[in-house]
Amino acid sequence: MIEAGDDRLVLTAVRGLPLVEPGDDLGGLFVDGLRAAGVTVTDHDVLVVAQKVVSKAEGRYVDLAGVTPSPRALELAAAVDKDPRFVEVVLSESSEVLRFRKDVLIVAHRLGFVMANAGIDQSNIAHPDGRERVLLLPRDPDAAARSLKSAIDAAFGAAVGVVINDSFGRAWRNGVASVALGAAGIPSLVSAIGSPDLFGRPMRTTEIAFADQIASAASLLMGETDKGVPLVHLSGLHWHTPALPAAALLRPRERDLFR
Helix, strand or coil, rough: CEEEHHHHCCEEEEECEEEECCCCCHHHHHHHHHHCCCCCCCCCCEEEEHHHHHHHHCCEEHHHCCCCCHHHHHHHHHHHHCHHHHHHHHCCEEEEEEEEEEEEEEECCCCCCEEHHHECCCCCCHHHHCCEEECCCCCCHHHHHHHHHHHHHHHHHHCCEEEEEEEEEEEEEEEEEEEEEEEECHHHHHHECCCCCCCCCCCCCCCCCCHHHHHHHHHHHHCEEEECCCEEEEEEEEEEECCCCHHHHHCCHCCCCCC
16 A cells, blocks of 8 residues: 555655746656655656746647637636637647536546636746737646656666646645646555455545645645746655556546535
């Protein structure tokens, strides 16, 4: 299952990384940053990466000046009080609009995430020459995590886990918390079904969102606004179940009581 070695986890914010630009070698930047910070990387360590730097490296920017809203975008924009061009980009990244009201637009992202605004954001990105830009989610977060894992494993001669995290609202609670958009080298979802509880009673339905737990822990160091910490190193975790990508965390539509 999952355990913490010596009953202790150590999370380290990796600071001093340069601002990421489209086309940057993110794996190389992280390897250099870890070495400059004096971080020792060993087997079963986990690197948590902010989604935005992955999207920036992939050049996932859209300039709103070049967007023409569709009739559906104009209709929705009036209902939610958002820029019609922004709504058009949200629709282009979505498979379905699930809920909307003033200031709220909940969609099913093309990758299966249920989220506000398809994860599209304007915060913490540059707007050169006053142009209004937005940043989309990575094309394939699990694939991006695998690529980063490969680069870090090779550089340090270790087998690490990588989690790409982002902030989500939750259907049952106020506020945002970080979840795993992409993962590699770790079991993102761990079944406890059949395992005994403290009194020997077998668990019947419990599954552990292991990658989400890691993502949320790292967000305490990353922050949600202006901290500018895109990489956190975590050591002290051990697991004994096969790796699963973050896609395993997505609940099938037929089991989603909120749709």
